[in-house]
Amino acid sequence: MTKAQIETLLQSELYKIAPDIDVADIDRDADLREEFDIDSMDFLTLVTALGKELGSDIPEEDYAQMGSFAAAIDYLAGLAAT
């Protein structure tokens, strides 16, 4: 998967949880949960859905690497490459 595809995937999974937030309006380097106004449970739902789409589990230890929209793309790109 290319980085652009990863971004599209992340965007579409976030849209399912927070359809009221437009990615164009957010700060890509700021706190992901805050920018998308999602709580811990939403975040778990997101991680589970992403793991399923990418066919690999995202371990709890790695959650901190998905702190912002941009960081999450980098992390998921790395995950998809392995």
Added chain:
Amino acid sequence: MSNDLIAKSSARRSAANMPDYEAARATFTWPAAKQLLNGMPDGKLNIANEAIEKHIQQGRGDQIALRWISKAGERVDFTYSQLDALTSKFANSLRNIGVEKGERVYSLLGRTPELYIAALGTLKAGSVYCPLFSAFGPEPIQSRMEIGGAKALITSSSLYRRKVKGIRANLPELREVILIDKELDDTRSYETLMEGAPEVFETEPMQAEETALLHFTSGTTGKPKGVVHVHEAVVAHNATGRLALDLRPGDIYWCTADPGWVTGTSYGIIAPLVIGVTMIVDAADFDAVRWYDILDQEAVNVWYTAPTAIRMLMKAGRDMVAERDFPALRFMASVGEPLNPEAVIWGNDVFGMPFHDNWWQTETGGIMIANYASMDVKPGSMGKPLPGIEAGIVEVDETGAHEATKPLAVGELALRPGWPSMMRGYLHEQARYEKCFKDGWYLSGDLAMRDSDGYYWFVGRSDDVIKSAGHLIGPFEVESALMEHPAVTEVGVIGIPDETVGEIVKAYVALKPGIEPSDELRLELTGHARKRLGPAVAPKEIVFRTNLPKTRSGKIMRRLLKARELRLPEGDISTLESDEK
């Protein structure tokens, strides 16, 4: 209830603040508990005086009161003396902008140092402090500010822009908005206000019965309820912090509750500071690795957390803790919703001590029923009533409230009113307040039972209120927001069980004729609800129906939706007029 008892060693018992529960119950009195306070001349008092100035007078000004950890992991410490100066500056700032004694100051903030400074500064000034949950959307914020008549609000520029700016015109009483990070139109800068304010302030001496705090909670119907608490509540905060949380002066204490709710105030600000601990405050949201790091590196002695967090830690697995031990940790407690026995036992396996579940409500202001450091734990039980608290299981019928004394009889959990942190009213709603009392009992709305050893067990709610991640959500508030959408004709909202957060909010929606259900519409409704209610209150699940089950008078039968969702017996459906389709 078949789980094994977790017994306490005699060493653990004798090391506890309250080594013998029965003996403490026999001797405890509230007037004696009041004697433990510092107090102010002429029989007056102020929560802020107990929480800050007392320690300085007693020579503990250099102790760290609050250690704040930023999202990036940076630590910022505030000693009791520093907190005194900053809260005095805030109290002076309020005076400088014309906020008076008795007027209500709201906060809408995450875990930032400014929240703690504002809360205590507000109390010093004799104004009333009211916290709002920062995950609320504009509608819950507006209704709570209207009911309470908010005069001033402290928040951040981002929360202000997203949640308050659009409703400001509807809040004519809201004179002042203070932003902690910058200044926008029609707001003031916290920094500028604080810079110009002196660091000395004569704390307002308050009558015991003067209002200190306003907390909002939800009922099944109608508007949110503004729960009024007075300065004398600090007697209970102090006593219960020592008895139920085993807190001692000098302890390192971490309360993970969000400061937007009552736990975050009673046990996230007041009780720990009054007792003289060092509080850990983490700005970040839940993260398993980070949490274990904090427990470990900050050498936390007493940890007060919530079932949702504990279950998320369990999910993260035991491997994460395998390399760690927590030598400083002495006591762990949980509140928000009943803690399942597996989680209590997991705590015992992983940390060498169980989580001590306790029970209380916004209305009770402080812990009422608890598992204690010196008492054996029955996993799944909320424990026994605090010294000074009389609890009972009552059955309520037309003739009144009758106490059920037979072990394991299910009834409403009730308390004999009279402790200092009991609510003094629902703001502007005397009738609703009076409805909480019957035959000398305060009725909690929770169903429970008591076993032959005197331990209490939670059974369920007697109404339709939803409990998600420890927060009470009124179905009516959610239904009203969805009803505002032009495609919607009927809504029923219930809580459905979820293994991590207890319950999640689920909405059943019937659409107007000619409108077809679709995934797009579902997402539109989700977005609509999130925008108005915020992520904490908006439904996580929305399903479409052609018709919702209703009574003859047109009332949607949430109870029936829930029974069907859970595949439980439908019960009495004689009032059902129009069924679900």
